[in-house]
Amino acid sequence: MIKISLVVSDLSSSGAGRWGGAVRPFLLSQALKKIGYEVEIVGFVDEEDQTLSISQTQVPIVAIASPKYYPQFFRSAQKLLEKITGDIIYAYKLKPTSFGLSLLKKVQTHKPVLLDIDDWELSWHGGENWKYRSTFKQFARDLFKPEGAFRQPDHPFYLKLIERWVSQADRVTLHNQFLQKRFGGVYLPNGKDIDLFDPVHYNPEVSRERFGLSDYQVLMFPGAPRPYKGVEDVLMALDLLNKPDLRLVIVGGSPYDDYDSQLMEKWGRWIIKMPKYSALEMPEVVSAAHIIVVPQRDTPAAQAQFPLKLTDGMAMAKPILATTVGDIPEILGDTGYLVEPSSPEQQAESIEYILENYEAASEQGLRSRQRCVEKYSITTMANILSELITEILKK
Structure with missing residues (x-):
């Protein structure tokens, strides 16, 4: 059976784990299981808040406790890479901590990588208007202080850089026209479990x-x-x-x-x-x-x-x-x-x-x-993903 690893940057109670299995990565996992694939979710939880608000999910979850800053983060990243065991890697969110690590795993193993984009990450920081501006002194602090800005794995500077690597994904999925116009890719709407929500x-x-x-x-x-x-x-x-x-x-x-x-x-x-x-x-x-x-x-x-x-x-x-x-x-x-x-x-x-x-x-x-x-059902998601993954496997 083909196994798919969903790589999630934040599984903690303030991230994807917040709604107990009702947010995008868990919708993806439901759709993939409906097609018949084996699925695992691998991701980070905040070292200071390792609460996983995830229940009633039928998918194995591997949560790696992670510090907030480099260089300590590298150790957690290495652990996450070791835990990715799927035949296909599916990165959730256009972030270094999900897509960036998935591409690194692709280099190591030559396994195909899908990318799911459900937000424009830079929009939280001003979008196209974001620019790093500082004095040399401030730049040195941001770079060398233990909690400096550039020690944050998903700092907007890195978010801007990772956008240039979208073309390295074997396929991209997203759920609205705004993101599709910006990044290309295949429209994959959020699906609802219509039997549960009846x-x-x-x-x-x-x-x-x-x-x-x-x-x-x-x-x-x-x-x-x-x-x-x-x-x-x-x-x-x-x-x-x-x-x-x-x-x-x-x-x-x-x-x-x-x-x-x-x-x-x-x-x-x-x-x-x-x-x-x-x-x-x-x-x-x-x-x-x-x-x-x-x-x-x-x-x-x-x-x-x-x-x-x-x-x-x-x-x-x-x-x-x-x-x-x-x-x-x-x-x-x-x-x-x-x-x-x-x-x-x-x-x-x-x-x-x-x-x-x-x-x-x-x-x-x-x-x-x-x-x-x-x-907008899980079945709709499953049908789109089935075609997409079939294409990848043929390659």
């Missing part, structure tokens, strides 16, 4: 009662809030509507910084925070929503994403309120409610319209699920 198994009223939401009309954001994701725009819309039974339910919260606290301080009266749930529990969580909100702002980081919240809501037949950013209009087709980004006024109008016409909105949600079944 609304027939859940009663929304019972779900709301379980989670203490029965008294509210629930707008749900199942993810980690960050400024570019537009949660503030929804909260401003709730200010405009000023209806006491409306709440924005944020599931999981942010593992990155204190942004959640900032939102609570300003808009706490509208927010209900829920903890992280496993992939198996998320369908019931989503079932409790009246509306799923995906209010992305128009930034390079948002344009380069395929929000998993979309397929959560689509698979569970929920009305979806989203913005016209990136591929969102194409993903939803005519099955969602779209507004311009950064427009609380339009969001307020749409929220009110959906809730006042909820029977029609629920019909829209059913059409959205059908679209998800046809275009």
